[in-house]
Amino acid sequence: MPTPSQPDPHISDAGAKRSRRKEARPGELLEAALDLFVEKGYAATRVDEVAARAGVSKGTLFLYFPSKEELFKAVVRENIAGRFTEWNSELETMTGSTSDVLRYCYKVWWERIGCTKAAGITKLMFSEAQNFPEIVEFYQQEVIFPGQALIRRILQRGIDRGEFRPVPMDGATYVVLVPMIFLMLWQNSMGACGPQVMGLTPQNYMDCQLDSILHGLCVRPDEMPAPSASSSTASSTPPR
Known part of the structure; x- marks a missing residue:
């Protein structure tokens, strides 16, 4: 005792x-x-x-x-909105090509959100947004606007580095985002009801979309600026 x-x-x-x-x-x-x-x-x-x-x-x-509204907001912050600080910080340290950054962005988004239960929140917002304007406003502020801003940063990085063509930023942002949104909706609707249709898997879908997006974004050889006469002469003169 x-x-x-x-x-x-x-x-x-x-x-x-x-x-x-x-x-x-x-x-x-x-x-x-x-x-x-x-x-x-x-x-x-x-x-x-x-x-x-x-x-x-x-x-x-x-x-x-x-x-319930505050509970829903906490779920969104925990599973989606809280990721953006981490992703923006990660972007600051990336040194590779912007094409590689965009491919990495898709990969990480799929691993951390797209293939998780949190992806179902996107379907919920599409199906019930009209009836709950207060959670729509919250979702826009916490998820949609930060997501758009992150994609704009990536696109602007490519333009500033001469890798991407100057493009209308608002439209190009949705070109990048829409494939992600479609895949989440598919996974939580028809894709959840049976075997993959027509060979559609998340990976081959994202690969195909990225190839198409980058083909449109990347500077083409015939669009690259011609070297100036001075730089051409300098480059052809062997060092002494």
Whole structure:
């Protein structure tokens, strides 16, 4: 039996477990909410269902998220919006060609969002946006505008480095984004209902789209500026 000066180890363990459980609850609630929002949509998802799936009471859920709208916003920030700071910082350190940067962008987006449950949020926004203008405004500010800004930075990088042709930036941004959006919608609709149709797999689809996009963006040989006379002479003169 423990002495008065020694805490009961069973009581200490129980307290530690309760503490760890409390710390884990926000993450468990967000995971349960993501599952249900993607499965049932925003309108049909009830907070008591989210709480039950996470193994807590509805009152506990409201301690962390005061409404379904705030819960949805937290799900979007956790799974999508929170990525943009990381991606913008990563872009600052890239040294390869902008074509390689764009290919890497597609690859990372697919691994971290496109092939995850979070991709279902895109379908949810398309299907229910008209009925919930408040979450549309939030989604625009947290996801759409930052995504557009990131793509614009990549395109401008290519133009500034002489790799991409000057293009209308607004239209070109959507040229890059639309294939990603289509793939998420496909995966969470017809693509989820059976085998791949006509050999459409995420990888060969993205490869085909990137080849087409880069073929249109990259400077063509006949568009490259001719070397000046001085530079031509200098380059043909052997060093002494």
